[in-house]
Amino acid sequence: MNMRKLLLIVALLGAFGVVVGGLSCSRRGSSEDQLTICFGFQDLETEFWVAGHKAITETLRAKGIRVLERNANQDANRQLEQIRDAIAQEVNGIIIIPQDGESAVTIVGEANRAGIPIAVFNRPPSDRSNPALVIVADNEKIADEAVAYMAKVAREKGKGRKWKPLIVVGDLGDRNAVARRKGFFNVMERNPDLFETPIEVPSKWDPATTLANLEAALQANPDVDFLFTSSDFLYPQIKAVLEPLGKWKKIDEPGHVILGGLDGDSTAYTLMKEGYVDATGVQDLFFEANTIMEALLTAIEVGQKTPENWMEDPGFALTQENMAERADEMWGYRVLHDE
């Protein structure tokens, strides 16, 4: 009998706690005329997304805007349900980091039908069939610039010999990953005398997959000496594979693998400063966050229901040559120094 009572009390207290706690949370600080924006993101797995999330939520809240945060845990269906839910709450605007380009099209369509302006941050829809505000880095150009610098270093060091290049490819369902791969291959095609056929290692944007695939690729091709990663957040896995093979060397040490990546996070900055990485393509995270927020707030202010504008972050390549002058433009540098 005591056991029964205890269980009943636990159940009732739990239910009561959820309702009261939730209601107090939902009612705290909200008013009818307060602007509400839903920020739906696919996950906060990398430093780039964490910094983007922080920049967006803090800026919006500082402007007195109520932010509904929705984490889809990398599930496109859940993200769709969450955005529908936010639409039912009659939010004034939506910002999403979609799971992929295809789901972005569907989600944007939902917002369009409800007449709620929607902005897509950094990961664009796979087509333009539904109007949205989109900010995305020029990934192909940024990757091209970073790899071009690496190729220049290779040409200077190689003195006529060919290099064995490897690219860690992102999830090709993500247009950013496709563009970065294209930027890498543009440089390969411009320098046929400098490079052998590149090895492609799929990462699916997953550290464990990257580690396994990179280990296998380097076992099969131990002569790799030129490596580009489609995202900086994979450097720990790259180091874990290169170090035991005696290939994790600084730029001025013999056996150095020419290294480069894209994103511009604090790990890339630290590794460049320590002399392990030659170049990294930098997306201007804060520019992207501010631009998309301003565009969305303007659309809300003027009453646009389905605004359309694809905006581009030109980005740049931070190299060992220009690091002294441009490091402070890198968001990873700023995150590191803010901390």
Add this chain to the structure above:
Amino acid sequence: MQSSGNVTSQTRIARLKEVVIGRALLSDSFVLYLSVAYFVVLWVFLPRLGSARNLSNLSSNIWPLLVLVIGQMFVLIVGGIDLSQTSIMAITSVCGALMMTSGLDPELFAANPLWGVFIGEQGGPAGGSVAAAPVGIAFMLAIGTLIGSANGLAVARLKMPPFMVTLVSMFFFSGLAIFITRSENVRNLPDAFLAVGQNYLGRVPTARGPVGLVPYSFFAALALAVAAWFVLARTILGRWLYAVGMNRRAATVSGVPTDRVIVWAYAVSGFCAALGSVLYSSRLGAGRPTLGENVLLDIIGAAVIGGISLFGGKGKVRWAFYGVLFFVLLDSSLYMLNLKFYTVNIVKGVVILVAALLDVLRNRIRLGWAPTGRAVTA
């Protein structure tokens, strides 16, 4: 006189307790009452919970999940578990989509092992034809049923633990789905297929545009629910399923073809996973190799909340519905309460735990009141 008055009031209290506990807690519809009470209480504070758009959302979220939970219920009734439902969703999603797509980007798919054999720039074998959607759906359902049957055979004939069999299936088929597509989503699906997950029967006008009333997925779920109810409540197979779940050895001794029954249960689960895949894929407008990756907790959670026993021998279609209803309502309301995303997960976990504890409590009370016990059938 006073002592007889005390006895009477004590009797009344005891009777009241019996009514409250007996009628509510032990009722088949306990979770439904709970859902209604939860909805009404929250509605007072959150009027948008009952808005046309939110009700439409709830409705559209319930049916695909119900299809999956009904499938899982068949396996739970025979005392098993099917962890592979999520990977069956993924593999059927990409296979069906590759079958009916009307165009593929060579840049993304040229490295695909099926390129030039099964698929090409013009899409899949059924791509572009009027029969693309039915052929694709039939293909998906056939694959799902086949994988489910294979799971059932391994459990029944090879006597392998269901957890291990379906765990291996989960890894294998989710990996295969990614291998087949090289992790690409498959687009350009026929409109008739997309309509299954995206269209509604009837629309209600609201300030923010019309809102769908009854999603097409409702009809698929309804047909499945009626068929499942009929099998469980009105056929000998239904009785065998419960018998196997309550005591497999006793069922075998009584002449129940237990192996065949187990294979049936897993085949139904596979079929339902494929049907769920049809509903989710059409809703998202693409065949996805990662479809359903995170839905297993929702399936098991809704089943447990509904009162379907993890120990076998107990489960009804309407319990599955009540469980899904409460789970979806809880999910939606927690977001509407604007709790932090990690709080939502914590609360959902606690609610599932409480539901499991309540199940234990109800069993104890029931056994205390009816020591002989009985199977709870549809």
